[in-house]
Amino acid sequence: MTALAALIRRDIKIALRVGGGALIGVLFFLTVVVLMPFALGPDLALLTRLGPAILWLGALLASLLTLDRLFMADHEDGSLDLIVMSRTPLELTCAAKALAHWLAAGVPLILATPVLGLLLNLDATATAAVALTLLAGTPALTFTGMIGAALAVTLHRGGLLLAVLVLPLSIPVLIFGVAASQAAITGPLAFGTPFSILCALSLVSLVIGPFAAAASLRHGLD
Amino acid sequence: MTLIDLANPTRFLQLTARILPWLAAATAILLLVGLYQAAMAPDDYQQGATVKIMFIHVPNAWLAMFVWGVMSLAALGTLVWRHPLADVAAKAAAPIGAAFTFLALVTGSLWGRPMWGTYWEWDARLTSVLILFLMYLGLIALWRAVEDPSRAARAAAVLTLVGALNLPIIKFSVDWWNTLHQPASVLRMGGPSLDRSFLIPLLVMAVAFSLLFVTLHLAAMRNEILRRRVRSLQMMQASRRSA
Numbered sequence: 001m002t003a004l005a006a007l008i009r010r011d012i013k014i015a016l017r018v019g020g021g022a023l024i025g026v027l028f029f030l031t032v033v034v035l036m037p038f039a040l041g042p043d044l045a046l047l048t049r050l051g052p053a054i055l056w057l058g059a060l061l062a063s064l065l066t067l068d069r070l071f072m073a074d075h076e077d078g079s080l081d082l083i084v085m086s087r088t089p090l091e092l093t094c095a096a097k098a099l100a101h102w103l104a105a106g107v108p109l110i111l112a113t114p115v116l117g118l119l120l121n122l123d124a125t126a127t128a129a130v131a132l133t134l135l136a137g138t139p140a141l142t143f144t145g146m147i148g149a150a151l152a153v154t155l156h157r158g159g160l161l162l163a164v165l166v167l168p169l170s171i172p173v174l175i176f177g178v179a180a181s182q183a184a185i186t187g188p189l190a191f192g193t194p195f196s197i198l199c200a201l202s203l204v205s206l207v208i209g210p211f212a213a214a215a216s217l218r219h220g221l222d
Numbered sequence: 223m224t225l226i227d228l229a230n231p232t233r234f235l236q237l238t239a240r241i242l243p244w245l246a247a248a249t250a251i252l253l254l255v256g257l258y259q260a261a262m263a264p265d266d267y268q269q270g271a272t273v274k275i276m277f278i279h280v281p282n283a284w285l286a287m288f289v290w291g292v293m294s295l296a297a298l299g300t301l302v303w304r305h306p307l308a309d310v311a312a313k314a315a316a317p318i319g320a321a322f323t324f325l326a327l328v329t330g331s332l333w334g335r336p337m338w339g340t341y342w343e344w345d346a347r348l349t350s351v352l353i354l355f356l357m358y359l360g361l362i363a364l365w366r367a368v369e370d371p372s373r374a375a376r377a378a379a380v381l382t383l384v385g386a387l388n389l390p391i392i393k394f395s396v397d398w399w400n401t402l403h404q405p406a407s408v409l410r411m412g413g414p415s416l417d418r419s420f421l422i423p424l425l426v427m428a429v430a431f432s433l434l435f436v437t438l439h440l441a442a443m444r445n446e447i448l449r450r451r452v453r454s455l456q457m458m459q460a461s462r463r464s465a
Contacts, residue, residue, distance in 0.1 A: 169385075
């Protein structure tokens with residue numbers, strides 16, 4: 001347990017310090033949202049209507065961008081080999097690493113949502129709904145993305161391959177995330193149904209992600 | 223003869239060389255019979271002659287999902303039983319599955335134009351098959367990204383199994399999201415709702431397409447085994463020359 005706590009502390013520290021790059025995700029999120037008015041036109045009514053979808057898409061792409069670092073840095077300096085060989089079960093270690101990654105890279109995205117909501121002319125309820133759905137949904141993105149990150153690191157390929165592998169898997173999260181935010185803002189559907197499914201997706205990926213990532217690390221590293 | 227006996231690639235090559243001509247002949251005969259029956263089937267009272275696209279479209283769509291199932295079994299073979307031919311089977315199946323999925327999309331789109339008035343609609347069934355197609359392409363990209371086949375095999379096996387878990391989730395999520403495609407009409411509670419004059423040609427075509435898949439898959443596996451042999455021979459020769 002202390003080993004896992006130490007690992008989480010270490011990962012968060014590395015991610016937040018110079019060269020960590022967790023906060024680049026937030027900057028990317030901001031840039032994506034700022035790009036939208038240039039593509040769609042500065043029509044505030046339209047931006048308000050598309051706001052939840054834009055925020056969700058931005059958060060999805062931003063969390064994808066930082067996934068590369070989940071195992072890559074540890075693989076480069078050799079600590080990943082030590083982690084794989086240690087007595088702590090690899091599944092738990094993977095879960096701890098993903099949790100640390102979510103705390104360092106996922107939570108800042110959620111914290112940035114209210115500011116970005118202002119740019120898209122979202123009111124307080126809408127911003128709160130998007131932030132809440134991101135809070136429930138981004139763990140699913142991190143934990144399923146971890147599978148892609150583990151595959152990419154064992155193959156020494158990152159970047160595009162990771163995106164191609166991970167994005168199709170994240171479609172349900174996107175669907176229910178946007179559906180729940182829209183339900184909270186405009187109705188007519190109840191907020192509870194898509195939101196509970198979103199939570200269920202996060203819980204399912206919490207179970208599947210570490211096992212699949214651990215399996216691919218164990219089989220892939222040599 | 224068990225699955226373990228097939229672990230020897232040479233024995234697999236011998237066996238498949240014997241059965242492949244028969245399989246190919248059976249596929250050709252069944253395809254001809256199925257196509258004839260499909261051509262002779264009556265026109266639909268609403269859809270007219272375009273209903274005949276169904277006899278190509280539906281088997282393709284079934285095979286698109288069936289091939290992912292075959293690849294999942296092969297992935298288990300790679301990860302759990304370490305069967306030497308499992309990764310060959312998985313690798314050979316991916317492009318064939320992608321082709322079936324692509325054909326299902328194309329025929330469905332051609333059928334949709336006269337019936338729904340549009341080539342593409344962001345409907346649940348269409349979207350989930352499109353995602354299936356994207357996942358096939360991702361898997362093929364993964365196979366092609368790595369030179370060492372056994373290493374690529376394990377990564378692809380993990381991705382195939384995760385995809386197998388995820389495909390039902392994607393299917394239900396897009397169902398919930400938006401739907402226009404008709405519900406299942408053959409495999410459903412209370413028996414098929416399809417008339418016998420359509421059902422029999424459809425089933426013949428489904429069996430014919432399954433046989434077509436088995437034939438193509440075995441042939442592709444043979445090619446893959448031979449390709450690996452050529453590769454290792456080339457490597458041996460290259461290392462001998464440098465030594």
